[in-house]
Amino acid sequence: MSEFIGLHGLVPAVLAPATRRIMLEDLDLPVDIGFHAFEIGTPQRLRINVEVWLDAANFPQDDRVDAAWDYDSLRTGIVALVAGRRFNLQETVCRAVYELVAARIGVVALRVSTRKPDIYADCAAVGVEMASKLPG
Numbered sequence: 001m002s003e004f005i006g007l008h009g010l011v012p013a014v015l016a017p018a019t020r021r022i023m024l025e026d027l028d029l030p031v032d033i034g035f036h037a038f039e040i041g042t043p044q045r046l047r048i049n050v051e052v053w054l055d056a057a058n059f060p061q062d063d064r065v066d067a068a069w070d071y072d073s074l075r076t077g078i079v080a081l082v083a084g085r086r087f088n089l090q091e092t093v094c095r096a097v098y099e100l101v102a103a104r105i106g107v108v109a110l111r112v113s114t115r116k117p118d119i120y121a122d123c124a125a126v127g128v129e130m131a132s133k134l135p136g
Contacts, residue, residue, distance in 0.1 A: 019109075019135040020059035022069055024050040029079060033116070035088040045118050046093065047125065048078060050101055051111040053135055058106025074101070090114045090128045098130045109134050 027050075030043035052069075060068050077100055087093050098112045111134065115127030 017056075020054045020056065022052050022054065022071070024048070024071065024074055024078075027075065027078060028117075029082055031082045031087060031093065032085070033087040033090065033093065040086070044116055046082070046090070047115040047117055047127075048093075048097060049111075049113045049115075050074065050078070050097065052101060052104075052107055053109035054106045055108050069106070090116065090126075094128050094130050102132075 027048045028045055029048065031046040032041065032043050033046060034040065034042075034044060052074075054069060058069065078097055081096055081100060082093060094112055094114045097114070098110060101107060101112065102110055109132045111129065111131040113127055113129040115125035117125040119126050
């Protein structure tokens with residue numbers, strides 16, 4: 001129900017939300033990643049982005065904290081996933097984050113990307129992305 005007094009019932013059905021998305025943008029973490037000898041044991045900055053589309057039942061309908069999707073658990077889950085672990089490939093990290101989020105209740109679509117922003121001086125980053133079929 002709308003929290004805006006006097007507006008409940010005034011929004012036309014054609015303007016009802018078709019999708020609901022939450023985002024975790026530009027989470028920078030030190031990750032032991034890379035297969036070159038100079039990369040092994042030397043953590044690099046890895047930037048992770050997650051976009052999660054939720055079904056209506058799992059998107060808060062009011063301003064109650066207990067109805068919200070827990071951003072803290074999303075972030076801490078990703079931090080725990082990469083902490084103290086070694087990866088050769090960004091694809092492996094991306095897949096692990098993807099699977100972590102995809103297994104959660106209410107997820108109907110998902111996009112995860114990882115980027116190494118400090119690899120080349122002449123480009124912003126190198127990275128990979130995985131996505132389900134996205135709404136719309």
